[in-house]
Amino acid sequence: MHLNAPLAITLLLGAVVHAAPAPAPQDSAATTSVASEVTTTTLPDGATTTLPVAASTDTAVASGQLDDLAAFALTLANSSVAASSKQKRGGCTLANLSIRREWGTLSSAEREAYTSAVNCLLAKNANTPSSLIPGAKSRFDDFVGTHINQTMTIHYTGTFLAWHRYFTWSYEQALRNECGYTGTQPYWNWAQTAQTGLETSPIFDGSATSMSGNGAQVSGEGDVVLGGGGGLPEIDLPPGTGGGCVTSGPFKNMSVNLGPVSLGLTNGSTISNGDGLTYNPRCLKRDLTTAINQRYANATSVVHQILKPQEIYDFQMTMQGYPGSGDIGVHGGGHYSIGGDPGRDLFVSPGDPVFYLHHAMIDRTWWIWQLLDLKDRTGAAGISGTGTFLNSPPSPNTTMDTPIDLGYATSPIYANPTYKMSDLLSTTSGPFCYIYL
Ligand SMILES: *[C@@H]1O[C@H](CO)[C@@H](O)[C@H](O)[C@H]1NC(C)=O
Ligand SMILES: *[C@@H]1O[C@H](CO)[C@@H](O)[C@H](O)[C@H]1NC(C)=O
Ligand SMILES: *[C@@H]1O[C@H](CO)[C@@H](O)[C@H](O)[C@H]1NC(C)=O
Ligand SMILES: *[C@@H]1O[C@H](CO)[C@@H](O)[C@H](O)[C@H]1NC(C)=O
Ligand SMILES: *[C@@H]1O[C@H](CO)[C@@H](O)[C@H](O)[C@H]1NC(C)=O
Numbered sequence: 486m487h488l489n490a491p492l493a494i495t496l497l498l499g500a501v502v503h504a505a506p507a508p509a510p511q512d513s514a515a516t517t518s519v520a521s522e523v524t525t526t527t528l529p530d531g532a533t534t535t536l537p538v539a540a541s542t543d544t545a546v547a548s549g550q551l552d553d554l555a556a557f558a559l560t561l562a563n564s565s566v567a568a569s570s571k572q573k574r575g576g577c578t579l580a581n582l583s584i585r586r587e588w589g590t591l592s593s594a595e596r597e598a599y600t601s602a603v604n605c606l607l608a609k610n611a612n613t614p615s616s617l618i619p620g621a622k623s624r625f626d627d628f629v630g631t632h633i634n635q636t637m638t639i640h641y642t643g644t645f646l647a648w649h650r651y652f653t654w655s656y657e658q659a660l661r662n663e664c665g666y667t668g669t670q671p672y673w674n675w676a677q678t679a680q681t682g683l684e685t686s687p688i689f690d691g692s693a694t695s696m697s698g699n700g701a702q703v704s705g706e707g708d709v710v711l712g713g714g715g716g717l718p719e720i721d722l723p724p725g726t727g728g729g730c731v732t733s734g735p736f737k738n739m740s741v742n743l744g745p746v747s748l749g750l751t752n753g754s755t756i757s758n759g760d761g762l763t764y765n766p767r768c769l770k771r772d773l774t775t776a777i778n779q780r781y782a783n784a785t786s787v788v789h790q791i792l793k794p795q796e797i798y799d800f801q802m803t804m805q806g807y808p809g810s811g812d813i814g815v816h817g818g819g820h821y822s823i824g825g826d827p828g829r830d831l832f833v834s835p836g837d838p839v840f841y842l843h844h845a846m847i848d849r850t851w852w853i854w855q856l857l858d859l860k861d862r863t864g865a866a867g868i869s870g871t872g873t874f875l876n877s878p879p880s881p882n883t884t885m886d887t888p889i890d891l892g893y894a895t896s897p898i899y900a901n902p903t904y905k906m907s908d909l910l911s912t913t914s915g916p917f918c919y920i921y922l
């Protein structure tokens with residue numbers, strides 16, 4: 486694992502290493518001691534590694550910190566699976582552990598296999614009865630419809646992270662089981678595009694091996710204005726470099742069928758088409774906004790997101806943005822840097838296929854954070870919040886037993902589509918068996 490220079494020097498100069506409240510050494514748990522700037526961690530195989538304890542404000546340094554944290558998470562997750570593989574039959578083992586990768590590291594053929602499978606879902610008939618969601622025309626729309634239907638009970642709730650983990654996984658399973666895809670769900674590393682810019686990145690460059698690119702340029706766009714409800718200050722976001730219909734790449738001809746429900750426009754207004762469930766076919770629009778990516782989801786933001794919060798409450802709120810803080814977190818940073826329609830719509834955002842690359846990175850960020858304190862963060866202490874958006878209206882706390890149901894998004898090949906929170910906290914147990922490279 487690579488060690489960035491300033492931190493290595495701190496270690497070499499003999500920074501005082503305080504023993505952490507020593508956890509009893511046990512199988513597949515890392516023991517940790519804390520220095521002023523780095524943590525020295527002993528891996529299950531006895532090797533030691535150092536990890537940063539605070540995000541560098543230099544994004545180049547922070548990028549290296551993120552790589553170190555991700556490498557640590559990979560090693561620990563893999564060795565936990567290896568250890569439990571010896572003890573059990575079935576379940577998640579090294580033999581069927583799947584690895585999710587960053588889009589740019591996939592070969593051209595792998596990227597095209599992914600976008601072809603998405604186009605297959607877009608071409609397949611919906612499972613949602615048209616009596617319930619008349620606008621859901623495709624299998625892809627089953628996912629969009631489920632997200633619209635549950636929006637107010639899956640954001641700023643105790644289920645936010647687990648719901649979106651299960652949702653993204655179910656989409657990946659649909660690509661595999663219903664569209665012949667043999668790869669895994671790729672992710673979008675925001676820290677990288679903050680450095681390179683979105684427009685020329687392998688994800689958004691508009692080529693045949695991208696996720697399609699920018700929308701056609703629209704002139705005279707103003708700011709997008711978020712929130713302002715409930716006495717909270719508004720957040721103004723700048724417009725991007727596109728704004729119109731996506732002009733090239735695999736999703737050039739795609740029809741967005743559902744929504745809008747709460748779509749921020751670049752003249753400061755927000756529009757909806759009723760409940761967004763009727764058939765409203767239109768082109769996929771994007772308004773790539775690298776400035777938003779750079780401001781809210783740069784390498785420093787991501788490392789800060791992983792290292793600063795010690796409790797799940799803080800982790801979730803930092804990620805979605807504390808209301809009134811002016812920050813939209815890495816979650817909002819990714820969504821709003823895509824821009825356009827449905828990219829700027831909290832309800833309909835899965836209507837842009839790149840949603841799933843964004844949410845895989847959200848999930849990866851949570852996964853890394855969980856592995857820094859695996860036992861607590863995949864147990865009851867890893868849940869906070871209630872069943873309603875910012876607990877409005879008030880609702881019971883989310884617990885290990887809270888059910889998560891993806892409705893018609895769930896593949897009919899699964900007999901019981903409902904899992905509990907306790908099934909969804911680890912990526913290598915319950916229905917899941919994957920890690921991130
Ligand atoms: C996981 O561990 C196994 C066994 O120790 C090893 O062969 C494999 O390369 C590891 N995989 C990754 C992705 O690190
Ligand atoms: C992994 O493979 C085992 C044995 O082949 C199987 O029993 C188990 O259900 C699989 N687990 C997952 C999560 O696919
Ligand atoms: C878009 O549709 C046109 C006309 O049906 C077709 O020729 C073209 O190949 C399609 N492009 C993509 C990227 O699917
Ligand atoms: C903003 O643009 C939309 C769509 O063009 C239009 O319907 C709406 O009236 C405009 N709102 C304002 C405040 O200009
Ligand atoms: C990078 O992210 C940090 C933390 O979110 C933020 O304070 C900083 O302003 C961002 N950098 C840029 C260049 O916007």
Ligand SMILES: *[C@@H]1O[C@H](CO)[C@@H](O)[C@H](O)[C@H]1NC(C)=O
Pocket residue numbers: 882
């Ligand atoms: C719900 O969670 C809050 C915050 O953790 C806690 O203060 C409260 O006691 C919990 N309520 C119940 C009924 O468990």
Ligand SMILES: *[C@@H]1O[C@H](CO)[C@@H](O)[C@H](O)[C@H]1NC(C)=O
Pocket residue numbers: 613617618630631634635892893
């Ligand atoms: C929408 O959500 C409600 C409440 O969770 C559920 O009863 C209903 O079946 C859902 N409708 C669809 C079409 O998924």
Ligand SMILES: [Cu+2]
Pocket residue numbers: 632639640649831
């Ligand atoms: Cu969502």
